[in-house]
Amino acid sequence: MINKPQKExxxxxxxxxxxxxxxxxxxxxxxxxxANPLLNTQNDSVxxxxxxxxxxxxxxxxxxxxxxxxxxxxxxxxxxxxxxxLAVAGATPKYLSLNAFIEEGMSFEQLERIVKSMAEAASEAxxxxxxxxTKVVPRGEGAGVFFATSGIxxxxxxxxxxxEKIKAGDQILVSGTLGDHGTAVMLARxxxxxxxxxxxxxxxxxxxxxAILKIEGLRFMRDPTRGGLxxxxxxxxxxxxxxxxxxQENIPIHEQVDSVCEILGYDPLxxxxxxxxxxxxxxxxxxxxxxxxxxxxxxxxxxxxxEIREGGIREAQANVVxxxxxxxxxxxxxxxxxxxxxxx
Amino acid sequence: xxxxISAKAWLLKVNELMASARTQEKLAGKKIKIMNVCGGHERSxxxxxxxxxxxxxxxxxxxxxxxxCICPEEDIYLAIQLALHEDIILLAYGDMLRVPVNVGxxxxxxxxxxxxxxxxxxxxxxxxxxxxxxxxxxxKQIVFFAAGFETTTAPTAGLIAEGIPDNLxxxxxxxxxxxxxxxxxxxxxxxxxxxxxxxxxxxxMGANEWQFVINQHHIxxxxxxxxxxxxxxxxxxxxxxxxxxxxxxxNCYPQLVxxxxxxxxxxxxxxxMDIIDANWRGIGIIPKSGFELKAKYLQHNARLxxxxxxxxxxxxxxxxxxxxxCASVVLGKKYPNQCKLYGKACTPQEPIGPCMVSDExxxxxxWAHGTRDG
Numbered sequence: 001m002i003n004k005p006q007k008e009x010x011x012x013x014x015x016x017x018x019x020x021x022x023x024x025x026x027x028x029x030x031x032x033x034x035a036n037p038l039l040n041t042q043n044d045s046v047x048x049x050x051x052x053x054x055x056x057x058x059x060x061x062x063x064x065x066x067x068x069x070x071x072x073x074x075x076x077x078x079x080x081x082x083x084x085x086l087a088v089a090g091a092t093p094k095y096l097s098l099n100a101f102i103e104e105g106m107s108f109e110q111l112e113r114i115v116k117s118m119a120e121a122a123s124e125a126x127x128x129x130x131x132x133x134t135k136v137v138p139r140g141e142g143a144g145v146f147f148a149t150s151g152i153x154x155x156x157x158x159x160x161x162x163x164e165k166i167k168a169g170d171q172i173l174v175s176g177t178l179g180d181h182g183t184a185v186m187l188a189r190x191x192x193x194x195x196x197x198x199x200x201x202x203x204x205x206x207x208x209x210x211a212i213l214k215i216e217g218l219r220f221m222r223d224p225t226r227g228g229l230x231x232x233x234x235x236x237x238x239x240x241x242x243x244x245x246x247x248q249e250n251i252p253i254h255e256q257v258d259s260v261c262e263i264l265g266y267d268p269l270x271x272x273x274x275x276x277x278x279x280x281x282x283x284x285x286x287x288x289x290x291x292x293x294x295x296x297x298x299x300x301x302x303x304x305x306x307e308i309r310e311g312g313i314r315e316a317q318a319n320v321v322x323x324x325x326x327x328x329x330x331x332x333x334x335x336x337x338x339x340x341x342x343x344x
Numbered sequence: 345x346x347x348x349i350s351a352k353a354w355l356l357k358v359n360e361l362m363a364s365a366r367t368q369e370k371l372a373g374k375k376i377k378i379m380n381v382c383g384g385h386e387r388s389x390x391x392x393x394x395x396x397x398x399x400x401x402x403x404x405x406x407x408x409x410x411x412x413c414i415c416p417e418e419d420i421y422l423a424i425q426l427a428l429h430e431d432i433i434l435l436a437y438g439d440m441l442r443v444p445v446n447v448g449x450x451x452x453x454x455x456x457x458x459x460x461x462x463x464x465x466x467x468x469x470x471x472x473x474x475x476x477x478x479x480x481x482x483x484k485q486i487v488f489f490a491a492g493f494e495t496t497t498a499p500t501a502g503l504i505a506e507g508i509p510d511n512l513x514x515x516x517x518x519x520x521x522x523x524x525x526x527x528x529x530x531x532x533x534x535x536x537x538x539x540x541x542x543x544x545x546x547x548x549m550g551a552n553e554w555q556f557v558i559n560q561h562h563i564x565x566x567x568x569x570x571x572x573x574x575x576x577x578x579x580x581x582x583x584x585x586x587x588x589x590x591x592x593x594x595n596c597y598p599q600l601v602x603x604x605x606x607x608x609x610x611x612x613x614x615x616x617m618d619i620i621d622a623n624w625r626g627i628g629i630i631p632k633s634g635f636e637l638k639a640k641y642l643q644h645n646a647r648l649x650x651x652x653x654x655x656x657x658x659x660x661x662x663x664x665x666x667x668x669x670c671a672s673v674v675l676g677k678k679y680p681n682q683c684k685l686y687g688k689a690c691t692p693q694e695p696i697g698p699c700m701v702s703d704e705x706x707x708x709x710x711w712a713h714g715t716r717d718g
Contacts, residue, residue, distance in 0.1 A: 010460045020693075262570060265387060265703060326355050326572065328393020331714025336692045 018227025018272075019335025042163075042235060044222065045089035047155060054157055056091035058082060059150035067114060067144050069188035071181075071200030072274070075118030078147035080202050080274055081225070083125045087209040088221040088277060090161045091153030093125060098132040098149050103142035111145065125204035127151065156213065163239040165219040171286035172244065172306040175208050175277040175299045176201060177254045178229050179261070182271030187260065194263065198256045203275030208299055211292045217282030218289065224278055228270040230332045232278050233320040236308075243319040246306035246332075269322070270335050280308065354576035355397055361580060362399035367587050375403045377535065378582060379676050381521055382409040382542035383704020384570040390713040392572045402579065405536055405676040406709075408524040412439045412702035413674050414624040415491045417662045418654060419517045421445045423489045424455055425653035426515070426646065427463040433481065434458075435474050436489040437496070438467035439702045442695060446660040455489075471496075471503040478512035487646045491517040494545045494613075497635050501612040504637075508644055515646040518635035519622060521545050522553050527630050528675065529561045535676055536563075538582035543569035543597040550605030551595045558591045569597035616641065625698065626664045626671025670697035673706050680707040681715050 014021040031041045038046055045058035060081040067074045079096065086093040098118075102111065122129055129149075184200040205223055212218055224232045229251075233244040253268050261268050275298065281289045286304055293299030311319075320332040349357075361367060380386060386406040389395060395404055408414060420443055427434040434455070441456040452458050459465035468474055474488040486509075490500045497518030504514075521542060528534045541554040546567045557565045564585035568578035574596050581594040595601055613635070622634020637645045654661070664670045668690065669683035680686055680699065690696040692711055699705035703712075 012456075265384060265570075267391065322393075324391075324393040324397070326351055326392050326394060326397045328395065328397035330390065330393045333712050333714060336712075 014336070016226075017335060018225065018231050019270075021336070022226075023334075042239060043089070044085040045091065045153070047089065054155040056086050056089045056153045056155055057150070058085040058089070059148065060085060061146065061148040063143060063146050064185060065143060066185075066188050067110065069185050069200055070198065071184055072121075072202035073114045073117040074145060074147060075114035075116075076121035077202055077274060078149045079118055079121035079125060079127065080204055082149040082151040083127055084205045084223045084225075084275070086151050086153035087204070087206040088223050089153070089155075090159055090209065090213055090221070091155050092210070093127045093151055093153040093204075093206060095130045096122070096127050096149050096151045098129050098147065100132070100134045101142055101146040101148075102134065102136050103144055104136055104139040106144050114145065121204070125206060159213050159218070161218065161220050163220050163236060166236065166240050166242065166280050166308055167219075167282070168242060168308055168310040169283050170219060170280050170308040171283055171304050172233075172246070172308070173279045173281060173286060173289055173293070174224075174229065174252065174303060174305050175205070175279075175293050176273075176275070176301045177252045177257065178224070178273055178276065179257045179268035179271030180254055181274040182228070183254075183257045183260050183268075185272075186264075194260060196256050196260070198254065201273050201275040203298060205275055205277045205298070207296055208277050208293060211296060211299070212279065212281075212289045215281065215285050215289055215292075217285035219280040219282070221277055221279045224273050224276055226272050227335045228268070228272060229278065230267070230269045230320065231335055233332065234334050236280070237319050240308070241311070243309040243311060243321060244306060245309045246320070246322045248322055248324045250303050250305045252301045252303050252305075269332060283307075349573065349577070351392070351572040351576055354573060354580060355394075358402070358576055358580045358583065359399045361583055361587070362401055367583070370587050371401060375401045376537050376583060376586060377403045377405055378538045378540060378579060379405040379407040379534075379536035380409060380540045380542075380568075381407040381525055382540075382544070382570075383411075383702070383706075383709070384544060385409065385540060385542065385568065385575060386706055386709050387704070388570050388572055388575055390709050394572065394575070398579075402583070406673070406680075406706040407528070407536075407676040408521070408624070408627070408674050409542065410674065410699060410702050410704040410706065411492045411496070411519065412437075412443060413670060413698040413705050414519065414524075414627065415440070415443070415517050415698070416623045416625050417445050417664075418623075419489075419491070419515065420455070421447075421658075421661075422647075422653060423487075423515055424452060424458050426487055426650055427455060427458045427465050428452065428461075429653065430485070430487075430650055432485045432487050432513075433464045433466060433477065434487050434489060435466050435468045435477065437491065438469070439704070440489060440491055441465065441467055442701045443698045444665070444695070446663060446665065447658065471499045474512060475503055475509060478509035482509075482511060485511055485513060487513045487515055489515045489517070493519055493521050493542075494548050497617070498548045498606075498609040498613055501616045502609065504616040504641060504644070505612040508641075510643075513644050513646040513649060514637060514641075516617075516635060516637055518617070519624065520619070520633050520635070522549075522556070523630045523633035524624065524627070525557065527627075529557065529563065534561075534563070538564040538586055539566075540575065540578045540582065541565055541567045543567050543574065543601055546595075546597070546601040546605065548606050548609045550603055550610075551593060551601050552603050553605075555593050558593050562591060564591055566594035566596050567601055569600065623662065624674075625662065626674060664698075665696045668697035670699045670705075670707070673697075673699050680710040681717065683707070687711065687716055
């Protein structure tokens with residue numbers, strides 16, 4: 001038998017988890033049929049020139065269960081997600097559109113809380129929601145409420161960022177602890193008999209991206225959402241054909257995230273964040289970026305967590321290596337299915 | 345055993361012990377083979393990169409520690425048939441959904457395919473969810489396919505003992521871990537020199553359950569949790585036991601494991617289930633290794649309530665798929681990458697054997713942590 005990828009017949013939840021299945025879905029359908037010179041499905045935002053002004057444009061959809069969780073709601077998430085996609089592209093987020101798909105039977109009271117938290121998030125992030133649309137779907141056809149937001153930001157022409165700029169020797173920085181959002185949402189579901197007071201990291205990352213945008217050695221930024229740090233590293237490795245080498249010892253993980261992962265058998269490096277930035281910076285200026293981040297509240301736990309290395313043993317494949325605290329090494333594979341709690 | 349020491353310090357201690365003149369003299373160039381019997385252990389070992397950080401004369405062998413891997417194929421087949429042909433909701437641990445059974449390519453081969461074709465199959469993470477679903481749908485029969493070792497069977501016993509909803513039925517496929525190790529040891533050539541016993545099982549059943557390995561088989565044994573500190577402490581303990589010829593059952597997870605385990609959970613198991621001779625996929629019948637519902641719960645036993653769907657003409661009933669070495673991998677006789685299907689015909693996207701399906705299967709764990717070469 002030969003190793004040929006077989007096409008699935010149905011969409012599964014794994015096609016939405018930010019890992020391999022989702023990438024293959026996008027490549028097979030959306031990128032295939034909707035191709036045009038501007039569409040690059042690897043990027044968070046597209047950079048457009050309109051009447052000589054350069055802007056960034058992006059869109060994002062939001063589903064989360066439960067709708068409210070410690071540190072945020074689906075409403076604040078809908079703002080942060082789009083703001084953050086613009087911010088990591090090096091843009092200043094300005095205007096957002098909003099689509100709401102509300103399920104019949106949703107309570108006004110809860111929806112009001114969600115919209116309020118959305119308003120607060122928008123005002124904190126300095127963006128305005130300038131157009132929108134509302135649909136109500138029959139009971140059973142939605143999970144309370146889904147949102148979709150699109151956003152426009154203004155680009156600073158002098159500071160273009162891209163994965164193509166990444167060189168061997170560049171350092172990898174992260175702005176704070178990893179996996180807090182994924183874990184907080186999991187705990188809020190209370191389905192594994194686990195409880196905790198961990199808060200989601202959901203926040204606008206614009207202060208973080210703005211603080212370092214003027215650094216010449218800044219090559220690329222990305223916010224590690226679904227699929228976590230490991231998935232961002234895979235995108236970088238695949239695009240650059242270089243090895244992404246991480247030092248486990250330096251990766252900041254909240255104690256509660258660590259315990260929950262130990263109990264359920266999850267890997268925090270694959271869990272979602274909603275308010276963190278991964279930055280690739282030249283070795284010479286990495287300490288400067290670290291200091292800039294650490295001087296602002298949301299970057300207090302920033303760390304240099306790894307470096308870009310030439311090639312690697314597994315050519316033609318994404319190559320993400322974790323050097324463990326014990327001095328061993330393992331490959332971080334592309335996320336396959338959604339992780340499941342262990343049963344042993 | 346003190347587990348306050350950091351994992352790094354334990355690693356250093358283990359490697360120093362291995363390099364010492366006394367150890368080297370005793371081993372005379374041979375390796376010391378340590379078997380674990382827990383998917384959680386194997387995951388931690390692989391995640392921390394312990395194999396390539398340890399002294400080269402230590403060999404870590406993944407043993408029968410994956411409940412999904414050893415779950416009888418005919419039980420999964422039955423679960424699929426119930427989901428397809430009975431007016432029920434079938435609940436199963438997520439891992440079980442993707443295990444293929446031995447039917448033709450055009451037939452429905454897994455619970456996941458049954459779900460995609462319209463059967464009401466739902467993955468759950470704990471028996472509490474099963475209870476909730478049963479209470480939410482009182483007019484519907486709910487069948488919970490409860491596969492697993494002591495760690496997941498105990499909560500199922502709790503569910504029954506504390507009052508099981510009338511409409512909740514169980515397709516119980518629970519197994520005990522120690523009889524599988526006993527079978528390997530009684531076979532004469534176990535293939536390992538020391539054992540790391542499963543800490544999570546021991547939290548329920550007690551560390552003492554493993555005393556027989558020392559007393560009857562003279563194999564160094566230590567109970568370990570899933571964290572690297574506890575695992576490395578256990579490696580240190582069993583190596584020292586071996587070198588000094590001073591065997592004792594060491595508890596390297598004292599924070600959670602007591603000598604006699606959790607008396608409430610054990611009582612609930614005793615009150616609700618009998619211990620029976622049971623089939624392990626790819627291995628065969630192991631005496632006194634399975635849980636079955638007591639007769640008084642007859643009305644909750646899906647095996648007795650529903651017709652037998654097994655077709656005696658079905659080919660390869662219960663077998664591992666052709667060419668698949670899962671049976672040898674489960675018994676620690678082969679490493680995952682020694683199977684000729686590993687990473688070629690059998691991958692996590694298109695698994696053939698159960699060890700590539702489950703997050704606790706050795707093949708899946710090795711693949712997920714980057715082992716690609718055969």
